[in-house]
Amino acid sequence: MSVGRITIRVRYTECDPMGVAHHTAYPVWFEMGRTELLRAKGTSYRELEAEGVFLAVFSLDVRYRRPARYDDSLELETRITKTGVAKVCHEYRLLRDGELLTTASTTLACLDADGRPRHLPEIITAGADRS
Amino acid sequence: MSVGRITIRVRYTECDPMGVAHHTAYPVWFEMGRTELLRAKGTSYRELEAEGVFLAVFSLDVRYRRPARYDDSLELETRITKTGVAKVCHEYRLLRDGELLTTASTTLACLDADGRPRHLPEIITAGADRS
Amino acid sequence: MSVGRITIRVRYTECDPMGVAHHTAYPVWFEMGRTELLRAKGTSYRELEAEGVFLAVFSLDVRYRRPARYDDSLELETRITKTGVAKVCHEYRLLRDGELLTTASTTLACLDADGRPRHLPEIITAGADRS
Amino acid sequence: MSVGRITIRVRYTECDPMGVAHHTAYPVWFEMGRTELLRAKGTSYRELEAEGVFLAVFSLDVRYRRPARYDDSLELETRITKTGVAKVCHEYRLLRDGELLTTASTTLACLDADGRPRHLPEIITAGADRS
Numbered sequence: 001m002s003v004g005r006i007t008i009r010v011r012y013t014e015c016d017p018m019g020v021a022h023h024t025a026y027p028v029w030f031e032m033g034r035t036e037l038l039r040a041k042g043t044s045y046r047e048l049e050a051e052g053v054f055l056a057v058f059s060l061d062v063r064y065r066r067p068a069r070y071d072d073s074l075e076l077e078t079r080i081t082k083t084g085v086a087k088v089c090h091e092y093r094l095l096r097d098g099e100l101l102t103t104a105s106t107t108l109a110c111l112d113a114d115g116r117p118r119h120l121p122e123i124i125t126a127g128a129d130r131s
Numbered sequence: 132m133s134v135g136r137i138t139i140r141v142r143y144t145e146c147d148p149m150g151v152a153h154h155t156a157y158p159v160w161f162e163m164g165r166t167e168l169l170r171a172k173g174t175s176y177r178e179l180e181a182e183g184v185f186l187a188v189f190s191l192d193v194r195y196r197r198p199a200r201y202d203d204s205l206e207l208e209t210r211i212t213k214t215g216v217a218k219v220c221h222e223y224r225l226l227r228d229g230e231l232l233t234t235a236s237t238t239l240a241c242l243d244a245d246g247r248p249r250h251l252p253e254i255i256t257a258g259a260d261r262s
Numbered sequence: 263m264s265v266g267r268i269t270i271r272v273r274y275t276e277c278d279p280m281g282v283a284h285h286t287a288y289p290v291w292f293e294m295g296r297t298e299l300l301r302a303k304g305t306s307y308r309e310l311e312a313e314g315v316f317l318a319v320f321s322l323d324v325r326y327r328r329p330a331r332y333d334d335s336l337e338l339e340t341r342i343t344k345t346g347v348a349k350v351c352h353e354y355r356l357l358r359d360g361e362l363l364t365t366a367s368t369t370l371a372c373l374d375a376d377g378r379p380r381h382l383p384e385i386i387t388a389g390a391d392r393s
Numbered sequence: 394m395s396v397g398r399i400t401i402r403v404r405y406t407e408c409d410p411m412g413v414a415h416h417t418a419y420p421v422w423f424e425m426g427r428t429e430l431l432r433a434k435g436t437s438y439r440e441l442e443a444e445g446v447f448l449a450v451f452s453l454d455v456r457y458r459r460p461a462r463y464d465d466s467l468e469l470e471t472r473i474t475k476t477g478v479a480k481v482c483h484e485y486r487l488l489r490d491g492e493l494l495t496t497a498s499t500t501l502a503c504l505d506a507d508g509r510p511r512h513l514p515e516i517i518t519a520g521a522d523r524s
Binding site: 148162189194195246 | 280289293311318319323324
């Protein structure tokens, strides 16, 4: 469970006049990677929010190495690299046919419904390598 | 106050590999037209939501006549054409240098915080031609 | 082949402060429906563009009956309803657990690389009910 | 000319079920900041592309400090911090009523129409502090 893998089909509307995926599409895919990583652990972000647990992106760092193109079928690997009392860090690797296109990392803060920091639920970090 | 006018600069991310604005960008602009029409009447959609008034799009009809391009400066006209007890209809005309690119219409339902129909506030229809 | 079916997972970024899918997300899904309908026929829109065949949305009509929510798994049915020399019409039905949420229709014009009308390739209409 | 300033009105569709601007909206705004910085120098990105000059985002780093909300009127400052033979670095500061919400930086590669590195045109760096 330490790495989640999803397949992404690049949408036409995600591509720009250069004919490649616009750089703002990638963070959307990373969020999908986190969503499915949670689902693989037996919960869902929708359930977490219903229980008053919110995850807000605090930092985002992306390195775009090679462009993704319209209709490409991409593989996204999502991994938890570090957890704290009220935060969680992920790393992402986006590949096409085994070729690495993009790497990225995020830090998310765990908040309650009023926007105050709260303890990260254990289910989120289950199976993750603790730092 | 019967017609609202705003200027829209076409964003790069709104354009597709054909080099023109993707058809899904236009309904976003129509929503901006409604937002600014409300503001011109002395209220705002943010205030309405804070008061428990929600406007949900029930129908959307668009005719794309000529494409808008990246970095075009467009003029959008927004007009209320009809109001009911719990709904409001708008029409839109999108122009570039006086040339008509797109026409559209929407019907919005007025809902309360629980998603039930409620009376349309008078401020929304102020200055509109009643049907 | 007369009806294409795809499953759509509603993304977080596609939802708005009302907690439901924003009405501008739906036309993106309809485009995905058309894309996969083409793929099921043995071609792809990417290949068509490479051959100089472009499909531009000329009209879009949507009826939003019930809201889709974050993380919903939706089924989209896409059907060609009519074809002309240089145009093709589709209808869409979006369902959640068998409940009809949204219906829509589009008309697409078939254009060459210079934006002039051209004959619709036969592969697009293969298996469709001719009008 | 060393700092460009634009005003951004947060769109409804840019906000998520938490009621705040989704983190993927910000990089779109940074691109708008770069676009208007170029325009203030007497050129435009549209003209550059017509001349075969393409700017591709190679890296993106964002620190989200405080959330932006629907209908907020934000001020974005965009500054060139460093230029190389074929690249340009920008920094961004996003403020609301003088309060700093977000900081970010990007590195863009300058490419020709075939995607190969090419010299950055002088107009892009005019007025920038050279590193």
